[in-house]
Amino acid sequence: MPKRTDIKKILIIGAGPIVIGQACEFDYSGTQACKALKEEGYEVVLLNSNPATIMTDPDFADRTYVEPVTPEFLEKIIEKERPDALLPTLGGQTALNTAVAVAENGVLEKYGVELIGAKLPAIKMAEDRTLFKEAMERIGLEVPRSGFAHNHAEAMEIVKVVGFPTIIRPSFTLGGTGGGIAYNMEEYERMAIAGIDASPTDEILVEESVIGWKEYELEVMRDTKDNVVIICSIENFDPMGVHTGDSITVAPAQTLTDKEYQILRDASLKIIREIGVDTGGSNIQFGINPRDGRLAVIEMNPRVSRSSALASKATGFPIAKIAAKLAVGYSLDEIRNDITRETPACFEPTIDYVVTKVPRFTFEKFPAADATLTTQMKSVGEVMAIGRTFKESLQKAIRSLEIGSCGFESRLFDITEETRRALTQKEQTLLQEKLRTANWERLWYLGDALRIGMKVDELYAVTGIDPWFLNNMRHIIEMEDELKSARHVFEKRLPELVEILRDAKQYGFSDRFIARLWQTDEESLRQVRLSLGVRPVFKRVDTCAAEFVAHTPYLYSTYEEECEADATDRKKIMILGGGPNRIGQGIEFDYCCVHGVFALAGDGYETIMVNCNPETVSTDYDTSDRLYFEPLTYEDVLNIVDVEKPHGVIVQFGGQTPLKLAVALEKAGVPIIGTSPDSIDMAEDRERFQVMLHKLHLLQPANGTARSFEEAEKIAERIGYPVVVRPSYVLGGRAMEIVYEVEDLRRYMHTAVQASPEHPILVDKFLDAAIEIDVDALCDGREVIIGGIMEHIEEAGIHSGDSACSLPPYSISAETADEIRRQTGLMALELGVRGLMNVQFAVKDGLIYILEVNPRASRTVPFVSKATGRPLAKLAALIMAGKTLAELGISSEIRPSHTAVKESVFPFVKFPGVDTILGPEMKSTGEVMGIDADFARAFAKAQLGAGVRLPLSGKVFISVRDSDKKHIVTAAKKLYDNGFELLATRGTAAHLAEKGIPVTVVNKVTEGRPHIVDAIKNNEVCMVFNTTQGAQAVADSFSIRRNTLMNNVAYFTTTAGAKAAVDGILAMLRKDLDVKPLQEYL
């Protein structure tokens, strides 16, 4: 059937901010959908609150609403836009839930909007676990034994039937939030209650544990003609019990015979038909008992998912794009396969390589979190690697992770020495523990277990990881042994060196790892390898295992005979991507990379993208002219440079990942364009930077560098407490703390970090209650144009990535802003910036201090671009390629008359036991933007977009530290005057009462019951303002913040945030918030 002509205008819902369980894969899918539907001539209206997405670029939709993704805002947009259809299957669970809400509350019917992709009954049947279970029974498929509970009593009944261990899955939550595995009654009771709380429908599924079963996923597509195809099968390395988002996964399935695979395929076809997903992609998860092949259906997502993104990148089949086309009536046979051009999309991709995905965790950010992997997802990103064998792709994936690992480093041994010695009792215990429980380090401990000679059978018994995977790991460790014993072959350059190297490279060994085994350095090894002609070739991802000619240069490296790179002699620029998402480096950098590609392609360059993150738009094969899906390491990047010989390589868009490589790449002769690596170093090297500031007569907080506690103490005394302490050369505020007294300093220097001459600690004067300002600027070496000035809501001391900010600034004077502009310009020119620069300032008592300068794309570039309508990253790319600002027609700063507010979102809900208090260490995973005519309204939208339920009436609880008491009075008064009731702890209450504000005293948790946590749990409190200082006070108030979070009560842990919230609430009380598309602001 050709496309539908009865619909003209389609509303697409995006996924909102990046959170654990919902990352940039939905920007990838949403962007594809927008592009596909616009291509087909539909008018596309988009709702997404996330400014760091490509899909919210004004060119991708006709009307782009950067507004909160909530049913209320969706209704406003529908009322205004009157779309014919709503497409909810490409924006993750958020989009689906929001669509379900407007379908159920009658909004869609009222405005005559058709749900396309999946209809309400299908969504309900897939998502509601009772209906799903019944559906599976109707088609004769098994699901694990299970039952539902809505309260404690029901939970206790069901567990009798299901037994232990038990899996608890809350209904309708993202990434399994609130779920887990209980091994005993005590755990079960706790988790069941928490799960019911976490579920928006107060419902949990209590399920028979299929822990240890093999886990598989199939990506399925269906069209209006009922054609169904499987795009990809995925086998989990980790058995059932670990959330698939946290599992290492491999495509295609490895340990199924055809008969067994066809059972899964048949089941998938039956399931998508029975559930009734009309069109598009779905993801179905299965468990298989490894002893007899018994099959259990675990779940189905009636929408494009994280696994769909992985499957798309793994096969070259653009699931989201095709899903969008199917949603408007095309059938699979009517759509061409872009890669082969000659064959239709109605087929099943076949691959001739192995894809391995490894998740990226950031437990170091949350030391209090339980690092055991369970059915609740905890990873924040992932990498994918392609190799011709599992061994090769696994090792490539490991070095893609950027966790300092270049292979199977040992956790227990010095691998250059004897690794077959007996372990000590302590080591033995540690090893057993690390093998028994699923944890992110298990892979490396498995390496050690193999090194000491543990048998695959033993390891299988302990871990449940299929022997096939374990055997392949064993081959890698055996190769390591072989390499070690061949050190003399390398040193004497014996003839067999070629073969040994080639074998090792085919197993995926990195130069760096081999160099370590042979006790040489990476560069020397590389030179020897090249001199022997051991170089990789590049193969194409083509959906068809070479059966047809591939027209898309989507490439990966391997060590074989034939190279299919076919590099062109066009003028070309290569952009290095950002690697896996992690806290501190996420979608914002991918956004910049993609913009760089678009701008350079528009200017006639051939663009080459290098990245290893399957979730991103940058790794879509049609984003750049050529895509290399490769690890971002020195070795892997140089291999590509050798083949492509680009005219320029851009390192300043991908965040720290490519930047770290800049100096070494330049030394190797790679033409880095843009700001020189030397300038980057000048900004990062403390001493060089100080010299520069001095020269420019600019201020910096007093500081010093300490190599011991004694030195640190002296510096702190000189500059005065509080001080900010951090290890040199860290990112995202790793191990950064604000220290208020000498005892804290002692603890920090002795426990938190190990200072040494090689690893000094930086000590800075902490500017208490200073206003922090972020500036993004463009510079071509001659001129500087300010991209945007952002004022942080939270005071300095909260990591800039975690604080909310406003563009334009909302409280600083025009003179201060001008001075900031001037200083930014001075530094940009002094550093010789070509491209983007970001500066962080602190303003205190009329003085402007420079906190940090980063001569590269920053996290705020997409936000500023959306807020001002000026595509900073695109302009920066063109500057790097040689254009001047004047040539680009950029002569002045854009100063918008509206206000945009960025707010961060946090993963605290996924990490029980973790405090929600903010500090210098970055913890947020994503961001939203609120945009409106004034600050208060924009701030309110940003809060709503971030999932904060700003109340319009009710009881507000206030408990602030002494130094904040005077700052909170006005906010409290405003609330009281607008009908809110105030609760406060004794000290705060006394202060407010003194100022004439009526307030009820409530007990702190330590003061006896009933106390504030009781009130929060009883839903008596609608908002919490809580600031604390000092270890004891923080500990005492922990349960307040945690319960506030779990009960989804709005909370603010800084007075600045509280004040802004009050203004936002007041603005909402004055007039309901309106919606307006980005295109109308610009």
Added chain:
Amino acid sequence: MKAVLALADGRVFQGRSFGATGEATGEVVFNTAMSGYQEVLTDPSYKGQMVTMTYTQIGNTGINPEDVESSRLYLSGFIVKEYQEEYSNWRATMSLGDYLRENGIVGIQGIDTRALTRHLRDKGAQNGVISTIDPDLESMVKKARALPSMAGQDLATGVTCDKPYHWTEGLWELGRGYGDFTGRDLSYKVVAYDFGIKFNILRCLVSAGCDVTVVPATFPAEEALALKPDGIFLSNGPGDPEPMTEVICNIKKLVGKAPIFGICLGHQLLGLALGGRTMKLKFGNHGSNLPVMDLATHKVEITAQNHGFSVDIASLAGTCELAHENLNDMTVEGMRCSAHPIFSVQHHPEASPGPHDSQYLFGRFVEMMEKYRKA
């Protein structure tokens, strides 16, 4: 041990031996299925061919006693990127390497199978030699050149059964294995001509309610009709259909006497028997992911295919109409005879390996027999 694959056009791939050692010859073809190597190994249609699997990890699930498509291995050589000695699957009883060794099949691993596949795609399927014993590459290329072309070779009559037999095994189910239909009352008597028939075709027929007697390729039409069959089935098989003149004559005698269903080589033979032509394809279709449209319903089925020859439908104008079409290369995938209850498909509805989308065709055959019986 080293092993070498030499192609007739001079291209040589050096790898390592697995399975049996020695020397093997045949037409080199590639198969793009990611699962089902055991079925491929035992498929008689690969007689005279050496198969390279485009998927790179082969041997993962070992060998089990169930997943066989005939009683022995027919291909002459097996080519993979990385052989997996340690297998993992609850049904497996031996490794792939041991299986090949036991059956005397030469295997080579560690070569750039993608380069080989691209070569075959661009230059066409061609003859080759795998050797673990001949150290002289030139001599190997010469040997490959000396091999006869697949075109013009009647291989089917070499792999058929000696004498008629009764088949009672039905389709495989998890936990139950193959169905045993011994003594069950099956309503449609089918005579199945064996040109190298895959067991799963027989299982599909039995499970669809057919009482199946398998007969040799040259079993006379008169004797077949004397068995009073409700339908005749013409099987898949290796080689070129054109030189199989005796078989074609025989089929001519069956036309119009009973409903006929043909698969793969059986489909090509029908085309020839009905007066049409067949032709050799450049590298054929061998895989489990090929889209085929049923022109009656306009629905697409994902099919398993394994053929190097194709029917020219234009040569059958007026006799047969196109019923199924391959959406990748637009070749003839199935036809229906206008005058008689006869239909056939080029692909493999019995799958094994491959998807089950086309299994409905066995039902269609049964419906046709039912209708013919009533008429």
